[in-house]
Amino acid sequence: MVLADAKAGTRNEAGILAVLGVLKQALGERFQTGESFRAQHAHTTTYIPSQLPDGVVFAETSEDVRTVVKACAEHKVPVIPFGTGSSLEGQVNAPQGGISIDFSRMNRILEVNAEDLDCTVEPGVTREQLNTYLRDTGLFFPIDPGANASIGGMASTRASGTNAVRYGTMKDNVLSVTVVTANGEEIRTARRAKKSSAGYDLTRLFVGAEGTLGVLTSITLRLQGIPQKIAGGACAFADIKAACDAVIMTIQMGVPVARIELLDAVQMRACNRYSGLTYDEKPTLFLEFHGTDETVALQSAQFAEIAAECGGGEFLWTSNAEERNKLWKARHDAYWACRALAPELAALSTDVCVPISRLAECVAETQADIEAHGLLAPIVGHAGDGNFHVLVLFDETPEGIAMVEDFVTRLNARALAMDGTCTGEHGIGQGKMAFLEQELGGAVDLMRQIKDSLDPDAIFNPGKIFRRH
Numbered sequence: 230m231v232l233a234d235a236k237a238g239t240r241n242e243a244g245i246l247a248v249l250g251v252l253k254q255a256l257g258e259r260f261q262t263g264e265s266f267r268a269q270h271a272h273t274t275t276y277i278p279s280q281l282p283d284g285v286v287f288a289e290t291s292e293d294v295r296t297v298v299k300a301c302a303e304h305k306v307p308v309i310p311f312g313t314g315s316s317l318e319g320q321v322n323a324p325q326g327g328i329s330i331d332f333s334r335m336n337r338i339l340e341v342n343a344e345d346l347d348c349t350v351e352p353g354v355t356r357e358q359l360n361t362y363l364r365d366t367g368l369f370f371p372i373d374p375g376a377n378a379s380i381g382g383m384a385s386t387r388a389s390g391t392n393a394v395r396y397g398t399m400k401d402n403v404l405s406v407t408v409v410t411a412n413g414e415e416i417r418t419a420r421r422a423k424k425s426s427a428g429y430d431l432t433r434l435f436v437g438a439e440g441t442l443g444v445l446t447s448i449t450l451r452l453q454g455i456p457q458k459i460a461g462g463a464c465a466f467a468d469i470k471a472a473c474d475a476v477i478m479t480i481q482m483g484v485p486v487a488r489i490e491l492l493d494a495v496q497m498r499a500c501n502r503y504s505g506l507t508y509d510e511k512p513t514l515f516l517e518f519h520g521t522d523e524t525v526a527l528q529s530a531q532f533a534e535i536a537a538e539c540g541g542g543e544f545l546w547t548s549n550a551e552e553r554n555k556l557w558k559a560r561h562d563a564y565w566a567c568r569a570l571a572p573e574l575a576a577l578s579t580d581v582c583v584p585i586s587r588l589a590e591c592v593a594e595t596q597a598d599i600e601a602h603g604l605l606a607p608i609v610g611h612a613g614d615g616n617f618h619v620l621v622l623f624d625e626t627p628e629g630i631a632m633v634e635d636f637v638t639r640l641n642a643r644a645l646a647m648d649g650t651c652t653g654e655h656g657i658g659q660g661k662m663a664f665l666e667q668e669l670g671g672a673v674d675l676m677r678q679i680k681d682s683l684d685p686d687a688i689f690n691p692g693k694i695f696r697r698h
């Protein structure tokens with residue numbers, strides 16, 4: 230099903246040829262058409278084959294972006310924005326060819342308004358770059374996908390990460406964007422005010438649009454104060470249901486956790502091996518609390534009680550920065566730790582999200598499914614949001630791919646039956662188009678109408694999110 234959805238689209242050969250000529254002339258070395266450049270900008274982290282663009286523009290200014298969009302609009306050629314290419318559902322593939330816009334050179338931090346707790350950045354700024362820059366201001370940007378993704382890519386996939394349970398996702402942390410639209414003009418969707426009732430919420434329309442409605446050229450973000458005290462630790466449980474029950478109780482009781490992450494026994498084995506840890510290889514929660522000396526101690530004690538009630542082991546917590554960093558580095562390296570379990574196998578990282586009260590049921594049924602089908606597929610997730618990932622390791626043969634597709638279909642059916650979503654944070658791309666239709670039905674037609682109205686010639690990242698009628 231996924232391979233069928235990702236099939237190559239019709240190429241506009243004459244238009245592409247014309248655009249190649251225009252951009253060569255206009256952009257010089259900022260425009261590259263070599264095979265290796267094109268291949269780097271179409272890799273996918275799935276079994277969907279790479280579909281290469283015809284050229285890559287290393288944009289340095291929004292003027293460069295406008296030049297590309299105007300040329301592509303005139304000749305009806307696809308434009309595929311590219312951040313760091315870490316998206317997981319084939320989002321940067323070019324099924325109809327076209328021009329990839331790489332934002333790695335548009336990586337300036339344009340302004341930091343410390344007194345207003347906001348900043349404006351170019352789309353190629355990465356989350357680690359931003360936090361390094363902010364370090365001396367006492368502020369930080371909390372959204373932290375496992376990859377060192379770009380802010381433009383994160384806004385466009387509506388990304389989140391381990392801190393979302395406390396600070397929200399990109400949807401909550403983008404105040405405004407500037408966008409180059411299909412006519413080559415640049416618009417700004419909002420000012421810096423923390424709230425606004427001014428017209429349609431265009432900011433949220435572009436956040437999560439996966440580059441299908443326009444190209445972001447700057448993003449204004451909310452920032453947070455670095456907490457006075459940070460404490461955290463890990464707690465093991467006898468089985469996955471008990472660990473999920475502890476998450477549910479923690480959230481329902483309103484304990485303001487900053488992070489509460491679930492790792493199943495296989496994931497713990499992978500992390501121990503990869504990151505040199507010595508944890509029990511049982512389902513485990515990694516937690517973090519942000520506040521003052523008193524509040525983090527109180528929250529840690531509250532969680533320890535909940536864990537004990539759910540049959541968990543001792544909750545050992547620390548505010549020692551080095552120990553905490555080791556724990557969270559291991560969590561952020563979870564994907565690579567899984568890959569290292571069986572380097573000869575391919576991997577597919579897939580995510581779903583369910584209402585928090587259904588988390589234990591959804592994860593337990595998924596684990597039973599993994600066991601019943603003899604899959605090697607660690608579960609790890611941002612459990613406090615009801616969001617979890619399965620990293621399926623498989624032989625990249627037709628049988629192996631069919632097995633993964635069947636598993637992903639069952640996983641999504643399970644999440645949707647619980648009134649959940651087919652993706653909490655990875656987005657739709659090419660990989661989840663069929664599940665989006667199942668999830669939202671007629672609402673996808675309204676999305677199509679919005680797309681038709683903003684991008685009548687379908688130049689922006691075609692073949693993603695949904696098929697046009």
Ligand SMILES: Cc1cc2nc3c(=O)[nH]c(=O)nc-3n(C[C@H](O)[C@H](O)[C@H](O)COP(=O)(O)OP(=O)(O)OC[C@H]3O[C@@H](n4cnc5c(N)ncnc54)[C@H](O)[C@@H]3O)c2cc1C
Binds near residue numbers: 310383
């Ligand atoms: C190891 C690993 C761990 C991960 N963990 C998480 C996680 O915890 N949470 C999470 O949410 N995701 C996670 N991801 C997925 C990925 O990091 C996110 O989807 C991220 O937001 C993608 O950012 P990027 O810069 O790589 O964007 P890309 O992959 O380059 O692009 C993603 C999409 O955004 C569009 N886009 C990029 N820049 C622009 C722009 N300027 N204007 C318009 N559209 C644009 C692209 O066209 C594409 O559709 C993980 C990925 C990996 C490999």
